[in-house]
Amino acid sequence: METITLSPLPEEIQAFVQHYQNYRMPSKNPYIAYFFKAPGATISIYTSGKVVLQGSKAEIFAQALGYQQKIQTVTNAGQDFPLIGTDEVGNGSYFGGLAVVACLVTPDQHARLRSLGVGDSKTLDDRKIRTLAPILKQEIQHQALLLAPKKYNQVIASGYNAVSVKVALHNQAIFLLLQQGVQAEKIIIDAFTTQKNYERYVQAETNQVTQAVTLEEKAEGKYLAVAVSSIIARDLFLQNLEDLSQELGYSLPSGAGSQSDKVASQLLKAYGIQALDYSAKLHFKNTEKAKKMIER
Known part of the structure; x- marks a missing residue:
């Protein structure tokens, strides 16, 4: 620690x-x-x-x-060609949706991205994310998807699980980006499951990506395309969390800790279970914890 x-x-x-x-x-x-x-x-x-x-x-x-963070440097190795990278944000948060972004980055964009301070969104604070994201969305060809909480709950109820729903979103983001006419020599997903699992689940999707897709651990620290995707996805997730907070009149926290339990119990008291269905991922343990809190 x-x-x-x-x-x-x-x-x-x-x-x-x-x-x-x-x-x-x-x-x-x-x-x-x-x-x-x-x-x-x-x-x-x-x-x-x-x-x-x-x-x-x-x-x-x-x-x-004010701490001078040790930023992991993304090198040129393995990305000296047009590359599509994807990442997702929101998977570990009870409140808010699930954001997945696919980006195409070419070698001529590397210097510009480094000058902006692009890195894995996990190593950047939210203020830096919100500053960088609009610039990146303007300059980098990408496809962003947000599965809102209510739709997420419907998808889970229909038979998807926490892994297969991410497979579906990554696949769809890549498919739609390729539909824009982009060409990439390689497609990298920041690994959230095994290559075998991904290939098994993706077979059930209607839209199929014919090009090879590789899952790689800690890809956000190796490929600028994945790093850009992580930043845009984080911004999309944060905006969704803000919008939901304004709509419900409660400040919805990120993550799945005790603060999420507390806010969930407040929403249950104020609006009932439909408020959590609208703003949170119901299959998380926080839902049952919140119910027990208001039963005391």
């Missing part, structure tokens, strides 16, 4: 507290002014001004406090 200790400026601390308010939790430690339990990290802000971040994603949250 990674531990990072910082002494940020007071204004950086206040900006962090405001931005990550949804993850704030109570602390019995009298020396801790603010405590946050976020996906992959805990953040303790002490009254002295010291900040301690712990967890696998500590480095990501530390960036918002």
Whole structure:
């Protein structure tokens, strides 16, 4: 577990507290002014001004406090040709839909993408994502798909599972991008299952991609096309979460932690199960946890 200790400026601390308010939790430690339990990290802000971040994603949250992150460099190796890359965002979040994006990146675009600071969306904070995404959508040929929560629940109820629904979306994004007339020497998916599973599930889809598709682990750190897709997909997911929050009048958190349980129980009380069907992935355990919370 990674531990990072910082002494940020007071204004950086206040900006962090405001931005990550949804993850704030109570602390019995009298020396801790603010405590946050976020996906992959805990953040303790002490009254002295010291900040301690712990967890696998500590480095990501530390960036918002001025930490100079160790950015993984995407090299040219294996991508000196037109390449389609895909990635998805929202799979691990109870609230919000599932966003999948396929992008075509050519070698002449590499320098521009690096100058923008393109990298895996998991290594960029949301402010950077929201800044980069409109530029990338304008400059990079892509196909974006968003499976809204209500439709997601219908698809799952019809017989798809959490893996096969992603197979269907990745396949469709690639198919529609190729329909635009693009040509790629290679198609890479950031692996979310095995190659064998993907090929088994994709056979059931109506639209078939005839070109070879390769699933590769940690592809977002190897291929700029996948990195671009991860950024656009993250932006699409965040926008969907914002839209749903405005419609329902509740701030819907990302992830599937205790804060999601709390908000889900509030929605159940206010609107009933139809609110969760509209805004969340019902098969997650959060649904049952929320029901038990309002039964107490």
